[in-house]
Amino acid sequence: MKHAQPGRSGRHPLIIETRNLTKRYKNFVAVNDVSMHVRKGSIYGFLGPNGAGKSTTMKMLLGLTAPTSGAFEIDGMRFPDSRVAILKEVGSFIESPSYYANLTGRENLDIIRRILGLPASSVDEALELVGLSEFGGRLAKKYSLGMKQRLGLAEALLGRPPILILDVPTNGLDPAGIHEIRNLVRSLPKAFDCTVLVSSHMLSEIELVADDIGILNHGTMLYEGSLDNLRAQALASGYAAENLEELFLAMIEQDNLLRKQRAVL
Template structure:
């Protein structure tokens, strides 16, 4: 039976000795939507994504992906996720196509899936060029192609437009925005480019110091901003106001 949420977490926590990186968060990513996962550097975004990908073990809490439970259904879960985390590494002396061929063989996908992924990210004419000759933006596109190969139902993307020029950002943003319509995938995306997230995301999650401050639609966020007296002109203003208010409260509690 399909659930409304493709990904949901319950009390998800990650500690490193006495440091709490992720503090008991409950997130809900609706099936077929784009979820913008936001927070300052060090907020715990990448750690959360790594836990969802089985790259980091939660200290406590649990999560479900497409009705499956981690870690019991780890292999089944990971088969259905394409990811782009922290500028993926590729073999520089192989071509873009050859790098994707390695991923294809590991995942036991069809040969035509490589061409499909290259076309999706606009690298078809550069697929046979050595990766060491790629620009930073082209490497970002190749990383996204690696996540998209085989068109997985879930995509977890961390800063996918980093290094792209304005035209490239526009192109990748439009691609990401269209993906759920193209093949009904669900996307979790983290980015510091809040104006881009505002144009893409159906729902927003805001993390600060490992704590989830807000989760909901842009309309929900605007309503919350008005209640709190924040500037609600755009996502960046609302985000900064929410983070600033939380940091101020934390300092006040520390003094007490």
């Protein structure tokens, strides 16, 4: 399947760009030669099964783990030369949210608020955005899994950063919570003038919010481009354009089969 790179026009400049980004752990390649292109002001859906390399890629973008090779730029700033400046522009939610169990949700946010030098009002604003206003005074250890996910998202949203990197933000939420967070993510670029890179295991979920998508499997980018282009390719491949989930699963299955065949050879 052909790759279609988004965001090449001056009208939609790239705010995140990786070039041949690779991460190896001894004999295991977690991310393999990934080049991705995230347009400013867009929602970029990062897709792939468990272990595909999505979280590792996001950790590299945040400086939490160093690339083995390759390079990336965020908002025109090159890593690692501008690591601190990059982090000041990025709000993140990676895997399980971190918090102090014996502090309230509001107190957890206030710690981050003080570190970032934000006004006190930003805490209540973040709590309201994720639907935790009435639970801000509850100890974090008494939060449900879904509430902990919301608290992590509130941490990412503090100060309205221009770039948000969200790793499976709906994990642990019930259907109503998933719907609320999905609507929130969809509203962010217009409401906050920001860019969102959001990962998921399910294309059906990302399809409702994303402008562009990247599909990763075994650390390799299988597809990058717009959803409209993916629909066109679905039709050309004999799939119904309204059922992209089937095409997504077929792409993963085909790639896994090719890998097995190469391993035998």
